[in-house]
Amino acid sequence: MALFAKKTQSTAETNALRRVGETVRNRLQHDAGVYRIPRDELEIFGVADFFSKAECDRLIAIVDAVARPSPTYKGSDATGRTSYTGDVDPFDPFVLMLQRRIDDLMGIDPALGETIQGQRYEPGQEFRGHYDHFLPSQPFWEAEQKRGGQRSWTAMAYLNAVEEGGTTDFPRVDLSIPPQPGALLIWNNMKPDGTPNPNAMHAGMPVVKGVKYVLTKWYRARPWQ
Numbered sequence: 001m002a003l004f005a006k007k008t009q010s011t012a013e014t015n016a017l018r019r020v021g022e023t024v025r026n027r028l029q030h031d032a033g034v035y036r037i038p039r040d041e042l043e044i045f046g047v048a049d050f051f052s053k054a055e056c057d058r059l060i061a062i063v064d065a066v067a068r069p070s071p072t073y074k075g076s077d078a079t080g081r082t083s084y085t086g087d088v089d090p091f092d093p094f095v096l097m098l099q100r101r102i103d104d105l106m107g108i109d110p111a112l113g114e115t116i117q118g119q120r121y122e123p124g125q126e127f128r129g130h131y132d133h134f135l136p137s138q139p140f141w142e143a144e145q146k147r148g149g150q151r152s153w154t155a156m157a158y159l160n161a162v163e164e165g166g167t168t169d170f171p172r173v174d175l176s177i178p179p180q181p182g183a184l185l186i187w188n189n190m191k192p193d194g195t196p197n198p199n200a201m202h203a204g205m206p207v208v209k210g211v212k213y214v215l216t217k218w219y220r221a222r223p224w225q
């Protein structure tokens with residue numbers, strides 16, 4: 001019965017995710033400015049000084065202008081973002097330039113990318129352990145299928161240094177990354193075979209002292225809409 005049909009990631013989607021995994025992996029591996037963080041069970045890369053200090057400052061001002069309390073999906077285990085979040089104007093020429101820079105680094109078709117999101121965390125705010133990708137068991141799985149489907153790669157930029165706290169932790173691969181202004185962190189939420197990687201679970205740990213600003217860009221299996 002359709003109502004109780006088991007939802008799974010389709011073969012076509014898994015194939016698309018496997019291909020985008022391969023494309024980005026090959027590109028990043030051959031980029032001397034990209035550092036592969038050595039983890040067997042997760043593809044994760046870092047780029048230092050991806051944004052200049054002036055660019056970070058300008059982005060921080062943009063995030064301050066759009067950030068509102070985070071609308072994470074309620075009722076799922078993905079809830080738990082207490083930071084302020086907002087879509088950055090995708091038509092702003094400055095944002096477009098930075099977006100192109102990220103797309104070009106990754107080698108991904110820009111059509112697959114979601115609009116950049118900005119987040120500001122104040123002391124005590126956090127984004128609890130979650131996946132950026134979707135699970136077929138989640139109530140919004142079908143709605144997301146119509147908006148480009150599964151998420152593949154995440155690119156996240158730190159815009160400032162945080163006095164205390166605010167690391168990005170991947171507990172299943174024993175990784176804790178402190179915010180470094182201008183640095184870009186990139187990871188594949190899928191395994192090389194194109195299926196979701198449980199080791200991509202991560203959290204924005206509570207800020208203890210100071211404020212934390214990040215930009216996040218997610219990519220989909222199909223053009224995002």
Ligand SMILES: O=C(O)CCC(=O)C(=O)O
Pocket residue numbers: 119127132156166167168169202203204205214216
């Ligand atoms: O703020 C962080 O360190 C993590 C942010 C995050 O996981 C996200 O925006 O999906």
Ligand SMILES: [Fe+2]
Pocket residue numbers: 130131132202
């Ligand atoms: Fe995340």
